[in-house]
Amino acid sequence: MKNPKQAMAAVAVASLLLSGCGAAAGTAGSLSTPVSGPSTPSTASPAAGTADGHSGGHHGGGTPSAKASADGPSEAALMVCGDQPMDRLTSILDLASDPHTISSWANNTFTCTYHLPEGALKISVQEATDQASALKYFNAMQALAEGAKTIEGLASLGFPAYETDDGSAVFQKDSMILHVDASGLPPTLGPESITRNALAYQLSTTILACWVEHP
Secondary structure (H helix, E strand, C coil): CCHHHHHHHHHHHHHHCCCCCCCCCCCHHHCECCCCCCCCCCCCCCCCCCCCCCCCCHHHCCCCCCCCECCECCHHHHHHHCHHHHHHHHHHHCCCCCCEEEEEEECCEEEEEEEECCEEEEEEEEECCCHHHHHHHHHHHHHHCCCCEECCHHHHCCCCEEEECCCEEEEEECCEEEEEECCCCCCEECCCCEEHHHHHHHHHHHHHHHCCCCC
8 A cells, every 4th residue: 555545544543442433413303305315236235224233343343323224324324424524524624614514314324415615525324234234235336336446454444445536435344334425526625635535535534433332
């Protein structure tokens, strides 16, 4: 891996050893219902239901409150619209204020869209019934993604993961698939001219840190 990615991975690993995020801002009751669900592969789509965060997940830890139903997303999924990703985003881009967000729940996927001056940043969590179903769906996504490159070594944090040239980072943990989609943003942005790929990766690792189980 390139040095910048290795450095970001080292920071991410350190973050995973620290305390994670609190409850997400907002509740499922405030979600909007989109006219149509997000575009997903037609095969291996996980079904709705209960996802046990202790079902042999990576690193031997589960995902906090990783239980979704047809009525709404899990607490863990809601974290993608919470304080920590927002704080990380505003810090990286040196924003004067928090960007406006809109969230939705459809097809067992919780999506949080951050409206930035440069365009829309979408972070979604697909929730499956179990880890095996999530991995099957993740593999289908990677097979269909154009220009998908597997994230390997330390940078993957031990999870199945890939990225695309247009600014997406996708990780599978336990019964969930995290997709940070920065393809709607310009190739570089912010005062440090961070690439949208690096932004997607950094936000992914911030959220993964939120998902680490705590006593």
